[in-house]
Amino acid sequence: MTTLAITGGQVLLPDITVTRADVLIDQDDGEILEIGDDLADDADETLDAADSLITPGFVNGHCHVAMTLLRGYADDKPLDAWLREDIWPVEAELTADTVRAGTELGVLEMIKSGTTSFADMYFFVPTIAEAVADAGLRARLGHGVISVAKDDEAAREDAREGLAVAEEIDGMADGRISSAFMPHSLTTVDGEYLAEFVPQARELGVPVHYHANETTDEVTPIVEEEGVRPLAYAAEKGMLESEDFVAHGVHVDESEIGLLAEAGTSVIHCPASNMKLASGMAPVQRMREAGVTVGLGTDGAASNNDLSMLDEARDAAMIGKLAADDASAVPAGAVVEMMTRGSAEAIGLDTGRLEEGAPADLAVIDLEEPHLTPRHDLVSHLAYAAAAADVRHTVCDGRVLMRDREVLTLEEDAVRARASEAAETLIAAAEE
Ligand SMILES: CSC[C@H]1O[C@@H](n2cnc3c(O)ncnc32)[C@H](O)[C@@H]1O
Numbered sequence: 001m002t003t004l005a006i007t008g009g010q011v012l013l014p015d016i017t018v019t020r021a022d023v024l025i026d027q028d029d030g031e032i033l034e035i036g037d038d039l040a041d042d043a044d045e046t047l048d049a050a051d052s053l054i055t056p057g058f059v060n061g062h063c064h065v066a067m068t069l070l071r072g073y074a075d076d077k078p079l080d081a082w083l084r085e086d087i088w089p090v091e092a093e094l095t096a097d098t099v100r101a102g103t104e105l106g107v108l109e110m111i112k113s114g115t116t117s118f119a120d121m122y123f124f125v126p127t128i129a130e131a132v133a134d135a136g137l138r139a140r141l142g143h144g145v146i147s148v149a150k151d152d153e154a155a156r157e158d159a160r161e162g163l164a165v166a167e168e169i170d171g172m173a174d175g176r177i178s179s180a181f182m183p184h185s186l187t188t189v190d191g192e193y194l195a196e197f198v199p200q201a202r203e204l205g206v207p208v209h210y211h212a213n214e215t216t217d218e219v220t221p222i223v224e225e226e227g228v229r230p231l232a233y234a235a236e237k238g239m240l241e242s243e244d245f246v247a248h249g250v251h252v253d254e255s256e257i258g259l260l261a262e263a264g265t266s267v268i269h270c271p272a273s274n275m276k277l278a279s280g281m282a283p284v285q286r287m288r289e290a291g292v293t294v295g296l297g298t299d300g301a302a303s304n305n306d307l308s309m310l311d312e313a314r315d316a317a318m319i320g321k322l323a324a325d326d327a328s329a330v331p332a333g334a335v336v337e338m339m340t341r342g343s344a345e346a347i348g349l350d351t352g353r354l355e356e357g358a359p360a361d362l363a364v365i366d367l368e369e370p371h372l373t374p375r376h377d378l379v380s381h382l383a384y385a386a387a388a389a390d391v392r393h394t395v396c397d398g399r400v401l402m403r404d405r406e407v408l409t410l411e412e413d414a415v416r417a418r419a420s421e422a423a424e425t426l427i428a429a430a431e432e
């Protein structure tokens with residue numbers, strides 16, 4: 001057994017309290033062996049966490065990681081126009097090579113901001129899986145299925161690809177990669193395909209993940225054409241099971257919050273994307289009070305425009321108060337829980353907490369910074385004041401992915417250069 005001790009830090013425990021302790025890891029099994037005092041002597045190697053906070057690695061519950069290539073490409077538009085006029089025409093030109101370059105850039109950014117796990121819906125998913133495996137992260141990945149603007153055979157082929165990819169990649173990278181069936185949304189995949197293919201996802205035993213109730217433009221047509229709210233429609237299609245998770249959940253009414261709570265379906269809140277696209281304010285406080293598991297996600301870098309979960313946590317706390325018209329709503333402890341265990345539970349990964357036997361997925365935050373001084377409350381600092389650049393070390397599955405800001409699994413300069421080139425190639429192809 002090879003062991004690593006993370007020493008001298010403060011540790012964020014599962015009950016969202018902080019205590020002074022070392023963390024001892026079994027690097028072969030990728031598990032936490034012990035959290036306690038003076039564990040350095042028991043370890044083969046150490047990682048210094050003096051003046052630092054050791055937190056569970058952050059869990060990004062909803063992303064399109066290769067969209068880093070489109071960061072800053074099309075800003076300041078609402079969702080539907082943004083997708084149809086700018087994003088989808090460019091995405092039509094994606095290749096496995098450009099997706100690899102965008103994914104490497106995205107996972108580099110994640111490692112540098114303390115994220116160790118994420119859920120992702122995109123294209124060229126086996127390529128994304130390889131990049132995630134090489135970078136050392138944990139992820140639940142799926143092919144985004146769309147039927148609009150496709151003929152029947154193309155739509156079926158796309159859905160079949162969604163299932164085939166889910167089967168192919170599940171369990172890759174010693175189990176660090178898992179999969180899901182991912183229809184894009186309730187309005188971009190026709191009901192007949194949902195009815196046909198969702199049961200096949202159940203047979204495969206994978207969860208279903210989709211965008212839901214993100215804008216009023218997505219709610220109105222379903223109410224008008226189906227006569228029910230979108231999440232009641234999703235339930236009719238068999239898409240509201242306890243392992244399923246929806247992204248956004250902005251325009252959900254009380255009946256839909258009740259459906260989510262009853263079914264155990266989770267919601268990934270994406271506050272930055274919801275603000276940037278002016279989609280609306282999700283009723284996070286009400287969903288949490290009703291017992292819905294709420295996680296946090298960045299969405300893609302083109303609608304955020306970064307992949308930092310620390311930014312997302314602050315945004316979630318701020319907009320949560322505004323939405324509830326209550327400064328005590330969505331407090332620091334709630335967003336810290338959402339960015340760790342909440343997202344992990346939502347996307348079905350057994351991580352997001354620091355305790356004996358849990359996966360050794362963690363981030364170490366440097367507290368020796370002016371904006372983290374004084375240290376009245378480290379949970380408050382994590383929610384409101386810490387930034388991506390404060391992350392010192394990142395560890396996933398017991399492996400050190402970043403030590404003292406040096407990423408060990410990716411060559412940072414080369415990744416940035418390849419991504420810049422891929423972005424240029426992509427835009428040039430779209431403008432041809
Ligand atoms: C079919 S793969 C995923 C698909 O989703 C698009 N996308 C990115 N951000 C959003 C969002 O906020 N709502 C809906 N769809 C989004 C992405 O560009 C891909 O086409």
Ligand SMILES: [Zn+2]
Binds near residue numbers: 247
């Ligand atoms: Zn999305």
